[in-house]
Amino acid sequence: MHRFKAKFTLFTFFLFQAFFWSPSIYAIRTSDLFAQDHYERIRSAIDNFLDLPQSNSSEEVAFLLENETPKKWLTDRIHYLLPKFEKAKWSYTLSEDVMVYPNSQLVISDHSNNENTPTSAKSLMSNLGANLYEIGKRKQKLLTLNLGHYFSEVEELPITSPRVGLVTISPYYFSEDLYVSETGDQLADSISLISFLFHEARHSDGSGKELGFPHSLCPDSSDYAGLQVCDQAYNGPYGISSLMLKELGQQCEDQCSEVESEVLKLMYFDFQQRIMNDNAMTLEKKEKINDIQNTLDLFYQELYYQKKNEEIDQLQVHLINNLIFSNEQKLKVLLNTELLNHTYWVTTPEKLILPTP
């Protein structure tokens, strides 16, 4: 009887979980230390996004998100959202034992030169997990972050990978001059926030020199020439966030005002400007260019032999020239938008293998 009771209780528990447990509530944990209205805006944006049907992502989105659904992709890379307070110091411990990190000869020093403020004080949103992993890697020790202050259910989090999924948001992010809508609590604002989360989520990826998908110096032709706010990688943070902005912006055409849509478009253009090699070629695109080239080669040869004939068929020559012209135009468009360098960075994150005790 006692065994039956226990089984019944377990069964009821799982049944309850199946009916009432909503993964969207727990997939990305948000700290209670956010101001109430900030907390609500974050939760509303995330929950709305996670509840969206996401079966019809574009091919480009599927490609950049490694064929994962946007929902899964984001929740794999962000697990905790924390408020970033000014002069906040993160409480962490370093292991006594020296750890052997992968690619330890390739340590990036740009982001983490001050261990008390590992995330840039200026940045409104940043990937704390990737920054802390870099600190641990530089010191060759395992860094364990004390999260008890932010989340009652999590005390300590060993930072064994940049993909531990810690993202901080500054209260200044919610200031009025950054509102997309008039009130700051509309769908357009949620879309903007989600696109930034996708940006930060990409910083959870990469290894070696590409650990955390770091930003690069912008070229002279950029609006941000000389600043380290551009991406070399086609699939970098700005590539992902701009694409999500475009994708979600299209879905909000009915619910967003013309003004809100225009702001989202401008943000999209701004992000796109920051991708230096946004025209990296996928295999499919390479093949497309090859096809046009091969077609052109055939037309060039045909034209050559037509002209060698004693009696030139002018109509045929004219036709071939037209075909050459149209194919050259197609090629020109592809070459203008598709770069010859391969700038697709490998996304697999580094992982510190802990020694067995």
Add this chain to the structure above:
Amino acid sequence: MKRNIFLIVFVFFATTVFYKFGPKPPTPTPSKSNLDKVKKATTPIPAKVQGTPSAPPTPVASPPAQQVVEKESTSILPQLQKVDTSTLSGAVKDYSELKNQVLDSIPSKDELKEEAKKNPHMPSSKLIQAGKELGQLKSFILRYPDNSAVQKEAEAFYEQCATYTSYPNSIRSLCLYNRTILSKNKGEKFDTSAYPDEVKKVILKQGM
């Protein structure tokens, strides 16, 4: 009757003369020049070529497409200036007032960079404000699709804005995008070839 026959013969004669003696386009270069880095797929060579021992077609130089440097046509259009709306009336006056607000709101590249130093990851608040003003202008323009004066003003404004080198590229791209939309709404295609890559690349991506 005789006149019709004469016309037919004349058209036939004129066509023949055109094809025989008319301007001939230069033979383009075989395409080995511009895609060296792209591994080419193997294509079966036509039978005619296989049986020919002679050399492959002689390239007649025409520069590869991507090496053509495009120049910005900044001098063609007058600089963007605020309009005195006191003499205007009706929809054009309302449009001009909105346009003046847009011109006030657009940040310079330097202002954008200054803000990016404080807030590196996000678009600056100035850019967002400019986006809002541009949005107000656009929704006004879309409200008057049949007002030719407003539409002409809008087309001219977007062209000037897309050409203005002091403006951030993102703003110029948005202006160019809106200009192409106005043409598209009229069933026309706007030629973007004169605009620099950093301004038009996103437009090309959208297949416009």
